[in-house]
Amino acid sequence: MFMRLGKNNRIVRGPVRCGHITKHVTGSLRPGDIAVIAHTNIDELAARGLIERKVRAVVNCAVSFTGEYEAHGARLLLETGIPLYECPSRPYLSRELADGEEVVIDGHYLFRKQDRTMLTRLVPVTREEWQVTYRNVEKNAPEKLASFVDNTIQYALQEKERLFRPLVRLPLRTTLAGRHVVVVSRGRHYKEDLQALFSYVAAYRPTLIGVDGGSDALLEQGWKPDIIMGDMDSVSDVALREAKDVVVHAYADGSAPGESRIKALGVPYHLLQAPGTSEDMALLYAYESGASLIVGVGTHTAMDDFLEKGRQGMASTLLVRMKIGGRLVDAKGIHRLYPSIINTGLPFMRYLKMLMQGKR
Secondary structure, eight states: OOOOOSOOOOOOEEEEEEEESHHHHHTOOOOEEEEEEEESSSOHHHHHHHHHHTSSSESEEEEEESSSSSSOHHHHHHHHHHEEOOOTTTTGGGGGGOOOOOOEEETTTETTTTOEEEEEOOOOOOOOHHHHHHHHHHHHHHHHHHHHHHHHHHHHHHHHHHHSSSOOOOOOOOOOOTSSEEEOSSOTTTTHHHTTTTHHHHHOEEEEEETTTTTHHHHTTOOSSSSSEEESSHHHHHHHHHHHHEEEEEEEETTOHHOOOOOOOHHOOOOEEOSSHHHHHHHHHHHHTTTTTEEEEOOOSSHHHHHTTTTTTOOHHHHHHHHHHGGGGEEETTTGSGGTTTOOOOOHHHHHHHHTTTOO
């Protein structure tokens, strides 16, 4: 028996899956697992991944919601009924646990099940605490927005020449010129928005570009990505082997962190040096390759989207959208417009026809 050491007498048992990068841990989770992560300001996308995997509990070796900006991951976990615990004083706890090892959370403490060794004290996160922190976020929002805008303008002035310079054309097997292109990124509600485009994709047969993990969302809908672009940190091996073309993002300084993984897999690939994010690169490449229309799914366009990624501005994204102009149709949030007929895709198809006929 485990001693009742805290006021919170809730007991949670299960195997652990550990890692410092939440999206890497999510891929290995099974229903009933306890996820041990180190994720400051758990974002909505990470939380939805944990919820989809039906975890029994989450132990975060960082602060789940600091109040720097709106981060709704902790709230989503709690509202779904998934217990959330913190132990920020033990950032490397995951290194002390073997993947799949059975543990017990008893009140405020984490034990090894095998020998009943107490590993650390935990602090349960409550919805009331989240709401108190959120009120501070609302109060500081104008100041945070002003700082974000200043940063965006400053870097836009520095990056404009590089971003407006044409990208190198690659000898891809996939055709982009004169075609509709759908670019899928791992942004908020990207899976729901992609599902809302099901009939559009079936009717127009656009070229499909997955930005890292956006490629797996395409596979889930039954479509193979034509091109995968990115730094390869969240896309599955399965998707990489299914794509016609793989393009590894090389940053402005020439580094390409994803190249070693692709080499190890033995997947043929191209290297493309481009400023900005991998999403920016994919949109720009489709535009410069002559795509007649670019549909963005899961795109990052709001301040919170970038703060969640650790970016204090959105200079490259702002400039890319200025360059692409009216050729880009953003499908972000489209699933909310027609929830009762989400699977038909008809409203979006009508909207596209209006765009092409100049009837906005």
